[in-house]
Amino acid sequence: MKKVAYMIRSKVADNDKAGPAGAAPAVRWRSRPWAATLILTGGLAALVLGMLLSVSLGAEDIRFATVWEAVFRFNRHLTQHQIIQELRLPRVLGGAIVGACFAVAGAIMQGMTRNPLADSGLLGLNAGAGFALALCFAFVPGLPYMYLILYSFVGAGLGAALVYGIGSLARGGLTPIRLVLAGAALSALLTALSEGVALYYRIGQDLAFWYAGGVAGTKWLQLKIMFPWVAVAMVGAFALSRAFTMLSLGDNVAQGLGVRTGLVKLGGAAIVLIxxxxxxxxVGVVGFVGLIIPHITRRLVGVDYRWIIPCSAVLGALLVVFADLAARMLNPPHETPVGAIIALIGVPFFLYLARKEEREL
Structure with missing residues (x-):
C-alpha cells in the first residue's frame, strides 16, 4: 500500500495538467481511518436511534416498549403491533436502504467521472427511471414489482446514455458543467413526457407519488425483491473501491498503476444503474442525496474509496431516515414529501458547488 501511495503522489502533479479539459484537479492521496471508524460507529448508532424514533413517532405516537414487543413478540391481534410491522418498519428500512443506494451511487459517479456535480438525480438517471415507470403504469398496469425494478434499471441506463451523448456533442468536449446542463435539460424533458403520459392515460395519481418522492408506500415485498440487487451492488462497489480511488485521481494515474479502466468503469456504471x-x-425521484453525502464523506475521511463507500452508505441512510422523520413531524397528520425536505438542503449545496466549479474553470 505504501508503494501505491508513493506512486500516486509522484504522478499527481503531472496529472493535474494532463487531465481532460474541465476535469476537477487531482486530489492528494490521504486517508483518515480513525475518522471513518468514528463515522461508522457513531453513524450506525445514530441510525438505530433515528429508526427507533421514526417507528415510534407519527400520526399515532407509540411507546418504545411497544415497539420492542412488536419487533420481538409480535401479536397480530394488537393494532399498534400491526401498524409497526406492516407500515412503519418497512418504511424506515426502505428509507435507510434507499439513502445508502443514492449516496453510494453518487460517490461512484463522482469518482469515476471526476465530476464534483455528479449525482443520479442531476445526470438523468432518476428521470429516466421515472419515465420507464410511467410507461409501465400506462401500458402494463398491475405489473409485479419485480418487473418494475427491472424497467427502472433500463430507464436509468437510457437516461445516463442520453445525457452523456448530448453532453459529448458540445464543442470542446464533455465538461462537468456541460454534463450537468445536459442532465438538467434531459431530466426536464423526460419529466414532461412522463407527465404527458400520466395526463393522457389518467395515471397522474399513481405517478404523483413517484415524482414527489417518499417512503410511505414501502412494503415488505418491495424490500425482499430490492434487497438482493442492492446487496450485490454494494459488495461489487466495495470490491472495486480501490480501483475507484485510482480513477478519482485520473485515468493516466490509474492506468499507470495497472488498473483496467475500461472494465472498472463498466462495472461501476452497472453498479450505479442498479x-x-x-x-x-x-421511493420515487429523490434527488441530491448522492450529491451532498459523498462531498461530506470525502471531507471527513479522505479520498480512499474503501472508506468512502461504507461511510457514504451510513450517512446516506441517516439523511433519508431523519428527512422522512422531519417530513412527518412538520405538519402532522399530513406529510411533506421527503424529496422536498432533502431539496431544501440540496439546492443551496448544489449552487455552492456549481459556483465553486465555475471559479475553478
Whole structure:
C-alpha cells in the first residue's frame, strides 16, 4: 500500500495538467481511518436511534416498549403491533436502504467521472427511471414489482446514455458543467413526457407519488425483491473501491498503476444503474442525496474509496431516515414529501458547488 501511495503522489502533479479539459484537479492521496471508524460507529448508532424514533413517532405516537414487543413478540391481534410491522418498519428500512443506494451511487459517479456535480438525480438517471415507470403504469398496469425494478434499471441506463451523448456533442468536449446542463435539460424533458403520459392515460395519481418522492408506500415485498440487487451492488462497489480511488485521481494515474479502466468503469456504471434504479423504483425521484453525502464523506475521511463507500452508505441512510422523520413531524397528520425536505438542503449545496466549479474553470 505504501508503494501505491508513493506512486500516486509522484504522478499527481503531472496529472493535474494532463487531465481532460474541465476535469476537477487531482486530489492528494490521504486517508483518515480513525475518522471513518468514528463515522461508522457513531453513524450506525445514530441510525438505530433515528429508526427507533421514526417507528415510534407519527400520526399515532407509540411507546418504545411497544415497539420492542412488536419487533420481538409480535401479536397480530394488537393494532399498534400491526401498524409497526406492516407500515412503519418497512418504511424506515426502505428509507435507510434507499439513502445508502443514492449516496453510494453518487460517490461512484463522482469518482469515476471526476465530476464534483455528479449525482443520479442531476445526470438523468432518476428521470429516466421515472419515465420507464410511467410507461409501465400506462401500458402494463398491475405489473409485479419485480418487473418494475427491472424497467427502472433500463430507464436509468437510457437516461445516463442520453445525457452523456448530448453532453459529448458540445464543442470542446464533455465538461462537468456541460454534463450537468445536459442532465438538467434531459431530466426536464423526460419529466414532461412522463407527465404527458400520466395526463393522457389518467395515471397522474399513481405517478404523483413517484415524482414527489417518499417512503410511505414501502412494503415488505418491495424490500425482499430490492434487497438482493442492492446487496450485490454494494459488495461489487466495495470490491472495486480501490480501483475507484485510482480513477478519482485520473485515468493516466490509474492506468499507470495497472488498473483496467475500461472494465472498472463498466462495472461501476452497472453498479450505479442498479443502485439508482432500485432507489427510484422504491421511493420515487429523490434527488441530491448522492450529491451532498459523498462531498461530506470525502471531507471527513479522505479520498480512499474503501472508506468512502461504507461511510457514504451510513450517512446516506441517516439523511433519508431523519428527512422522512422531519417530513412527518412538520405538519402532522399530513406529510411533506421527503424529496422536498432533502431539496431544501440540496439546492443551496448544489449552487455552492456549481459556483465553486465555475471559479475553478
Amino acid at each position: 443502485l439508482a434504479g432500485a432507489g427510484v423504483s422504491a
